[in-house]
Amino acid sequence: MKCPFCGHNDTQVVETRVAEDGDRVRRRRQCAACEKRFTTYERPDVSFPxxxxxxxxxxxxxxxxxxxxxxxxxxxxxxxxxxxxxxxxxxxxxxxxxxxxxxxxxxxxxxxxxxxxxxxxxxxxxxxxxxxxxxxxxxxxxxxxxxxx
Structure with a gap:
């Protein structure tokens, strides 16, 4: 995952949780270069009509x-x-x-x-x-x- 702050490609997941609605996974990541943290969400890839x-x-x-x-x-x-x-x-x-x-x-x-x-x-x-x-x-x-x- 690319860092949104510095653009570095090396980020590490430091915490993973299921979001409140249960339909997504929330991940806290930290950049290896600038050490800033950010949140990403994962959801199933589905085909909408x-x-x-x-x-x-x-x-x-x-x-x-x-x-x-x-x-x-x-x-x-x-x-x-x-x-x-x-x-x-x-x-x-x-x-x-x-x-x-x-x-x-x-x-x-x-x-x-x-x-x-x-x-x-x-x-x-x-x-x-x-x-x-x-x-x-x-x-x-x-x-x-x-x-x-």
């Missing part, structure tokens, strides 16, 4: 793209990184459990909305208003009324 966009294009699933869209909706909201990580993990687990090779992008959007609704109602409304491409204020009002109930 290809994402079928609205225009028919097929693209690879990208965890960072999912996380970025959730972070945008959750911007300046009182939700911890750990809560977001948990939501992303749950979405990915559902994607894997579907057992399909391709999945429409709107299905992923629905899973994101479900998780955001549990985490933060404002973030849910933000995401839904963009995701559902609201055309007028009445659609927005209907969504807000639905959240209030």
């Amino acid at each position: 290809a994402v079928v966009k609205k225009d028919g294009r097929r693209i690879d699933y990208e965890r960072e793209k999912l996380r970025a869209s959730m972070n945008l909706a959750l911007r300046k909201r009182p939700v911890s990184t750990e809560q977001i990580d948990g939501a992303v993990e749950r979405i990915e687990e559902k994607l894997l459990n579907l057992g399909v090779r391709e999945l429409p992008s709107n299905r992923i959007g629905e899973l994101v909305m479900r998780e955001l609704r549990k985490l933060d109602k404002v973030a849910y409304v933000r995401f839904a208003s963009v995701y559902r491409s609201f055309e007028d204020v009445d659609e927005f009002k209907t969504l807000v009324d639905e959240v209030r109930r």
Whole structure:
């Protein structure tokens, strides 16, 4: 593993633990050259379904793209990184459990909305208003009324 501080290729594992969620291994490493420590995580390498966009294009699933869209909706909201990580993990687990090779992008959007609704109602409304491409204020009002109930 390359050191993120000095780029040296010789690092040593000084501690290994199973992460809190049990799905990853957390390793503390130390660089042999600069002696700085850093953390790495290991997770199983699995194949996610290809994402079928609205225009028919097929693209690879990208965890960072999912996380970025959730972070945008959750911007300046009182939700911890750990809560977001948990939501992303749950979405990915559902994607894997579907057992399909391709999945429409709107299905992923629905899973994101479900998780955001549990985490933060404002973030849910933000995401839904963009995701559902609201055309007028009445659609927005209907969504807000639905959240209030």
